[in-house]
Amino acid sequence: MEKKYGSKVDAWLLGVLYVVLFACLLPLFYDGALVVGVIAVVLLNVLVTAWLFSYRYIVSDTQLVVKVALFPPKRYDINAIQSIRRTRCPLSAPAAxxxxxxIRIGNDTLLVSPLRKREFVDDLCQRSKNKIEVSI
Known part of the structure; x- marks a missing residue:
């Protein structure tokens, strides 16, 4: 049975993205295109919000699947997971x-931000045939 986990979304991240989008579209307001500017800001904010809330982590019997919006899903073998630890690393990742x-998987590192961290980690540990080193 597979389980789905949504990503935690930081409120400050949404705020920063909204301000940046508004600032980029600000010239439209000064060129007399007020209606176009308002529509563009609202539309882009809705798209960015939908994109950030689209992050999903799916744990099946043998795989961890990471889905983000319209991108193809990435699949990872749960049995290849070596360790899981808490981090605040700001590198680009499928995490909002x-x-x-x-998550250390062989020579690769995956950064995720599931809402229910403890349940997510427990689920991965239960499904893995190997011992996963956990420090969260």
């Missing part, structure tokens, strides 16, 4: 929060 988990 800086309250993250670093």
């Amino acid at each position: 929060s800086l309250d993250r988990l670093e």
